[in-house]
């Protein structure tokens with residue numbers, strides 16, 4: 554899960570500098586990682602084991618130059634979860650408008666879809682869904698889906714819960730709204746969650762180097778600090794000595 558990809562130091566810890574994001578892409582390319590769209594997780598068996606889904610939440614304008622164009626250049630794909638009320642405007646939930654809160658325009662989103670990227674919904678207004686009732690949650694999901702479908706003339710089947718927050722009503726509502734897959738921010742790989750409406754994701758932070766991202770991918774976890782890694786290698790050595798490996 555990526556967010557903004559600004560040229561300057563990111564204001565949000567969830568966004569990443571464009572040059573660092575480019576290092577991530579180079580790593581994935583060099584190490585033969587296959588990229589697929591989020592919606593393609595429905596037919597996982599036909600993809601190689603080293604397959605990753607790159608997702609971008611909210612729809613930041615800097616993604617166009619710093620993520621979308623480089624992805625096209627490398628022949629890679631990604632999925633964008635768009636917050637429809639803020640198309641061509643600012644991410645109002647991020648505070649004072651700056652260059653980094655500027656969002657993709659309708660025209661850019663159409664271009665991205667036409668180049669083979671997937672567009673998914675991230676609601677209309679980016680609410681904490683757990684603070685809304687069932688009907689209000691459904692409205693956010695159905696209205697954003699309709700807006701995006703009429704914009705890109707294509708069925709929208711993927712959804713991402715804002716802030717990764719959801720309750721039982723959200724899962725019912727997302728099913729009722731006819732989404733096939735929805736993702737959270739709980740860390741883990743695709744096979745570690747059986748419910749297709751609670752797909753797990755790894756969070757990428759502003760400080761994540763390509764090496765950190767690679768460890769996050771390998772362990773399907775957000776926590777790849779030295780403590781955890783030391784524990785992992787210690788266990789490997791123990792298993793080796795015990796003849797388990």
Ligand SMILES: [Zn+2]
Pocket residue numbers: 610611675679715716
């Ligand atoms: Zn978001």
